[in-house]
Amino acid sequence: MSVAAIEAQPRRRRSLRVLIVGAGFGGIAAAVELRSHGIEDVTILERAPDLGGTWFYNSYPGAACDVPSHLYSFSFAQRRDWSRLCSPQQEIFEYLHEVARDQGVEQLVRTGRTVTACSWDEDAAVWSVETSEGERYEAEALVLATGQLHQPHVPLIQGAGQFAGHTFHSASWDHEYDLSGKRVGVIGSGASAVQFVPEIAPRVAQMTVFQRTGNWFLPRKNRPYPALVRRAFERVPRLQEFRRRFVFEYGESLTLLIRHPGSIGRIGAARSAAFMRSQLKDPVLREKVWPDYTFGCKRILFSSQFLPALERANVELETERVQEIVAEGLRTADGRLHELDCLIWATGFRTNDFMFPMAITGRGGRSLEAAWQGGAHAHLGICVPSFPNMFVMYGPNTNTSGGSIIFYLETQAAYLRQAIQQLAARGAGAIEVRADVEAASDHAVQHRFAGTAWTACDSWYRDAQGRIVANWPGYMREYAEQAARLDASQFDFEPLPRQAAVA
Ligand code: NAP
Numbered sequence: 001m002s003v004a005a006i007e008a009q010p011r012r013r014r015s016l017r018v019l020i021v022g023a024g025f026g027g028i029a030a031a032v033e034l035r036s037h038g039i040e041d042v043t044i045l046e047r048a049p050d051l052g053g054t055w056f057y058n059s060y061p062g063a064a065c066d067v068p069s070h071l072y073s074f075s076f077a078q079r080r081d082w083s084r085l086c087s088p089q090q091e092i093f094e095y096l097h098e099v100a101r102d103q104g105v106e107q108l109v110r111t112g113r114t115v116t117a118c119s120w121d122e123d124a125a126v127w128s129v130e131t132s133e134g135e136r137y138e139a140e141a142l143v144l145a146t147g148q149l150h151q152p153h154v155p156l157i158q159g160a161g162q163f164a165g166h167t168f169h170s171a172s173w174d175h176e177y178d179l180s181g182k183r184v185g186v187i188g189s190g191a192s193a194v195q196f197v198p199e200i201a202p203r204v205a206q207m208t209v210f211q212r213t214g215n216w217f218l219p220r221k222n223r224p225y226p227a228l229v230r231r232a233f234e235r236v237p238r239l240q241e242f243r244r245r246f247v248f249e250y251g252e253s254l255t256l257l258i259r260h261p262g263s264i265g266r267i268g269a270a271r272s273a274a275f276m277r278s279q280l281k282d283p284v285l286r287e288k289v290w291p292d293y294t295f296g297c298k299r300i301l302f303s304s305q306f307l308p309a310l311e312r313a314n315v316e317l318e319t320e321r322v323q324e325i326v327a328e329g330l331r332t333a334d335g336r337l338h339e340l341d342c343l344i345w346a347t348g349f350r351t352n353d354f355m356f357p358m359a360i361t362g363r364g365g366r367s368l369e370a371a372w373q374g375g376a377h378a379h380l381g382i383c384v385p386s387f388p389n390m391f392v393m394y395g396p397n398t399n400t401s402g403g404s405i406i407f408y409l410e411t412q413a414a415y416l417r418q419a420i421q422q423l424a425a426r427g428a429g430a431i432e433v434r435a436d437v438e439a440a441s442d443h444a445v446q447h448r449f450a451g452t453a454w455t456a457c458d459s460w461y462r463d464a465q466g467r468i469v470a471n472w473p474g475y476m477r478e479y480a481e482q483a484a485r486l487d488a489s490q491f492d493f494e495p496l497p498r499q500a501a502v503a
Contacts (some may be wrong), residue, residue: 019139024053026145026393125429188346198305220302253404258296269295295454388430
């Protein structure tokens with residue numbers, strides 16, 4: 001039905017319930033945005049026993065953000081008293097709680113609810129949502145805010161299950177287990193490993209880090225802010241604002257390096273190489289650590305502690321492929337047995353799964369999994385054709401390598417709020433992005449990756465077919481420009497079903 005035809009209809013009203021799945025930064029951002037624009041009937045379903053999302057689950061030693069907190073925070077809830085440049089997990093977790101409480105959305109969160117299925121009921125124009133606890137919810141609009149980094153990935157390695165020692169994933173750290181004096185193996189050397197390895201290295205008897213691919217590093221000196229600096233942030237007018245703007249521009253400059261690997265990107269690579277050389281004196285170790293791909297293709301790691309930790313006498317970096325898990329530990333491809341008491345998986349997340357294994361069924365019984373068979377795609381990462389009144393937060397192609405995901409989440413929250421406002425203002429039953437609009441924006445996103453560092457290696461940004469489905473290919477400001485204003489002509493609107501209309 002055309003927009004004009006809808007506008008000609010008498011306005012009808014019905015309740016507008018919004019169900020949000022996930023109470024991390026995305027879910028909280030969406031709830032705050034909706035409530036502050038008068039959309040009151042909002043419920044957030046959360047699998048965990050608390051809100052927080054990734055900052056609830058990832059509590060490993062040293063867990064912290066590597067984006068400075070002045071930017072890794074909501075624009076509407078700026079704090080002047082961050083303890084350091086990049087806040088630790090507990091501080092971010094408390095911040096999110098504080099925001100949810102202050103903004104009056106904390107009480108909307110229903111914890112311990114694992115959503116298993118969401119189906120669009122065309123006759124009633126509502127989403128029907130089921131949980132593994134046997135509950136059923138209904139809502140006119142559905143927001144999937146599960147993000148890209150919530151399902152731990154444990155690779156299938158021969159002999160899995162044979163290990164007689166203790167084992168856990170970095171995203172479900174076993175704080176009860178005492179690592180002191182233990183022989184510890186860490187599989188993976190990505191953003192999580194580089195944070196906890198230096199923290200636990202002094203405690204363990206022996207540690208082997210099994211690295212498949214080396215990484216590019218840049219410094220991160222994360223000492224607590226001196227009292228003088230903290231006082232300055234609190235008292236000097238606009239200093240906080242200036243700092244946020246500075247970090248924003250720094251993030252954009254990282255994207256610039258990644259977007260132009262053959263020219264200005266070389267400066268980033270040289271800076272990183274000089275830093276890594278200064279950190280690693282041992283030439284053999286240096287060679288083992290050195291990345292063999294273009295700077296910026298995978299996530300650049302910010303750490304001034306990880307490389308020195310590898311030089312400790314009780315730490316070994318193993319670059320032989322892990323071939324087999326046995327009762328005593330791990331065997332590498334060279335036949336060597338690494339005896340371990342504890343094996344820690346720092347192997348990341350099933351990023352391409354997005355909200356799956358949730359079964360999402362849209363118009364005409366269409367499954368989202370089938371729609372995304374050739375790779376996940378959504379208009380601005382938010383709207384998917386055939387899935388009316390459904391909005392994804394931190395969806396396909398909205399991850400950032402150089403900025404703050406919270407900036408993107410706020411933009412997405414404002415966008416979906418506009419969609420829901422359109423629904424209400426037009427008295428429509430459904431809003432759905434046009435397939436041609438989504439296809440064109442997907443084409444533009446994929447095209448914009450051409451020539452960038454992201455295309456120069458394999459990474460978790462890609463799906464099995466090699467298509468980059470995680471990352472936004474440009475700058476934060478570019479995304480904000482494109483998603484700032486919802487263009488109603490890019491959407492189809494459906495009238496309110498007869499039985500749903502209230503006179
Ligand atoms: P990750 O970056 O995906 O790293 C996983 C590591 O496991 C990589 O070293 C990977 O090697 C290795 N690996 C995966 N499968 C393997 C296999 N079969 N055999 C051997 N090694 C294997 O995961 P992560 O460290 O948990 O970080 C995930 C993302 O979370 C980051 O990229 C970042 O976006 C986010 N994060 C952010 C922060 C922050 O401070 N903001 C902190 C932690 C995490 P390859 O490189 O060869 O694939």
